[in-house]
Amino acid sequence: MLSHILRAALQWALFLPLRVTLILLGFLVVPLALPFMTIENPPIAFTQAPGYWGLGRLPAWAWLWSNDRDGALGDKRGWWHMNTPFDLGAYHWFSQFWWLAIRNPANKCVSAPGSAVRWPSATTAIGALRWSRIAQGREGGA
Numbered sequence: 810m811l812s813h814i815l816r817a818a819l820q821w822a823l824f825l826p827l828r829v830t831l832i833l834l835g836f837l838v839v840p841l842a843l844p845f846m847t848i849e850n851p852p853i854a855f856t857q858a859p860g861y862w863g864l865g866r867l868p869a870w871a872w873l874w875s876n877d878r879d880g881a882l883g884d885k886r887g888w889w890h891m892n893t894p895f896d897l898g899a900y901h902w903f904s905q906f907w908w909l910a911i912r913n914p915a916n917k918c919v920s921a922p923g924s925a926v927r928w929p930s931a932t933t934a935i936g937a938l939r940w941s942r943i944a945q946g947r948e949g950g951a
Contacts, residue, residue: 831915835874839910842871843902846881858887860898865905874909876916881905 845868852861865881867874875881882899883889889908890899897904909916 828915828918831873831918835910835914838871839867839874839906842867842874843881843905843909846905848880853885855887855890856885858891860887860890860900862887862890862899867909873915873917876909876913879908879913881909883908 846865847868848863848865850864852863854860855862862882862885863880864877866877867881879885879889882905883893887899889904893899893901893904894907895903899905899908
C-alpha cells in the first residue's frame, strides 16, 4: 500500500511538470499547425445543431495536440459549434485554437508511446489505502 502511494507521488513529480510544459507549448504549436489542418471525411450534418462537422486533424508534427475523436471542429453533435467563445462557430480559427489548446490541451498525452500510465489522482491513492485495509481485515467493507 505504501508502495502505491510512493509510486503515485513519483509519477506526479515526474509527469506533472511534463504535462504543464506540453500544455503551455500547445499555445505555440496549435496556432502554427492550424493552417495545415486537413478535414479527413466528407461533411456530416451536426446531430443537434445547424451546420456540418468534419474530422479536422493537425499535421503529423503536431499530433500531440490533435484530437482523433472530435477533430478541431468540436463534437459531432454541434454543441461546440453553438457554444464557442464569442459565438464564432466551430469553423473559426480562434474556436479551433480554443478547442485544441485550451479546452482539450495536449489531448494525446494519454495515448502517447511510453505513457501507458494514466495521470494519477489522489482518489486512486486513497482508494488503494482503503482497499489494502479491507483486504487485511482492519476496516469493514462496503
